Amino acid sequence: MTPASFAAPRQRLQVVPTDAPAPAESANQPDVTAFGQDLVAGLSATPRSISPKYFYDAEGSALFDRICELPEYYPTRTEVAILRDQAAHIAEAIGPRAEIVEFGAGSLMKIRLLLDAMDRPSRYLPIDISGEHLGQAAARLQQDYAGLEVVPVVADYTQDLILPRPAKGAGRRVGFFPGSTIGNFTPPQALHFLRMAARVLRGGALLLGADLFKDPALLHAAYNDAQGVTAAFNLNLLARANRELGADFDLEQFAHSAFYNAPMRRIEMHLVSLKDQRVHLGGREFAFAEGESLHTENSHKFTVESLRALAIEAGFTPGRVWTDPGRLFSLHWLQAPS
Ligand code: AVJ
Numbered sequence: 001m002t003p004a005s006f007a008a009p010r011q012r013l014q015v016v017p018t019d020a021p022a023p024a025e026s027a028n029q030p031d032v033t034a035f036g037q038d039l040v041a042g043l044s045a046t047p048r049s050i051s052p053k054y055f056y057d058a059e060g061s062a063l064f065d066r067i068c069e070l071p072e073y074y075p076t077r078t079e080v081a082i083l084r085d086q087a088a089h090i091a092e093a094i095g096p097r098a099e100i101v102e103f104g105a106g107s108l109m110k111i112r113l114l115l116d117a118m119d120r121p122s123r124y125l126p127i128d129i130s131g132e133h134l135g136q137a138a139a140r141l142q143q144d145y146a147g148l149e150v151v152p153v154v155a156d157y158t159q160d161l162i163l164p165r166p167a168k169g170a171g172r173r174v175g176f177f178p179g180s181t182i183g184n185f186t187p188p189q190a191l192h193f194l195r196m197a198a199r200v201l202r203g204g205a206l207l208l209g210a211d212l213f214k215d216p217a218l219l220h221a222a223y224n225d226a227q228g229v230t231a232a233f234n235l236n237l238l239a240r241a242n243r244e245l246g247a248d249f250d251l252e253q254f255a256h257s258a259f260y261n262a263p264m265r266r267i268e269m270h271l272v273s274l275k276d277q278r279v280h281l282g283g284r285e286f287a288f289a290e291g292e293s294l295h296t297e298n299s300h301k302f303t304v305e306s307l308r309a310l311a312i313e314a315g316f317t318p319g320r321v322w323t324d325p326g327r328l329f330s331l332h333w334l335q336a337p338s
Pocket of ligand 1: 067075179180181183184222223230297298299
């Protein structure tokens, strides 16, 4: 098979901290053509699929921020409420002078709730695949927390991750993985991620947010909002392929589909072809039959016990669990072995 050809992609912004030990930037740099390669591979496979990590270009990140405000989308506001209500207890578990490593940092809003409650946090390492979004958010955070060393790391944490060594005299290294992004992984991928996290956090802990199983009607509504923001977020993947890769997806001829797959205990999102059509990408042609889908996301739902069992399998020792009164969402304290 000949490699697919693409127009030169835009260069990613490199975020290099000034007075911190340089993180292994080059080792973490996501391949700039990864989206194109993965999309070609995903369109060539049966059934067709693509990783949800490619939702988050600037447009997709802005749409995701809007999803978090939707009345139907309960996870963000519920997790934020737990963080707010339990901040003192969580900060106590974290301990003094700790270093926080956030996986998939986004807009860096949730971390403020922790930082405000923590005892002299020493360093904060937000990791995100989107360099532009991360650089701006990190600069804003640094302005608001003068005593904190903010070291953004532009990296794909689903790949093997290299982090700077813990600062001298720092407290515990604590990972923060909120939002139930863990639910995007299949169980084997989740185990792989958790084992990697246990390695980079050894001797510390991971604070992990996990969405809980609930009435499928509520799950369904959260991914089928009345305003169509989730549909726009899903379809932006095709728009992004058109923008960045010169593909020719007709956005009018694909529909958002999201449903709860009960045996797999997950919401699945797909883009469904509304007619027989051909799409071009990287010098190749892909035929979609009417009704055929591109699987764009899994969002697994957990019970408190199923999440703890997964953590144990990855080598963590589960500790406290914080939930909301409606038990919609959970935050888990997972101790990493030394
Ligand atoms: C960011 C992965 C947690 O699965 O609920 C929201 C992404 N997708 N609406 C989720 C998402 C559609 C979200 N996560």
